[in-house]
Amino acid sequence: MATRLALITGGMGGLGETISTKMADAGYRVAVTYSPSNKTVSHW
Incomplete structure (x- = not known):
């Protein structure tokens, strides 16, 4: 598969x-990009 x-x-x-x-x-295996200024990243 x-x-x-x-x-x-x-x-x-x-x-x-x-x-x-x-x-x-x-x-799915997921890869994400995000803005370093995003303050909510730590919850994921």
Whole structure:
């Protein structure tokens, strides 16, 4: 079986966070990029 991988840019806020979470829940290996000024990153 092929590994499903998703790269999400802006993945730690708003729509990007929702997409990242849904794809991880669906079995994808998820890599995200985000702004270093994003203060919510530590909760993930």
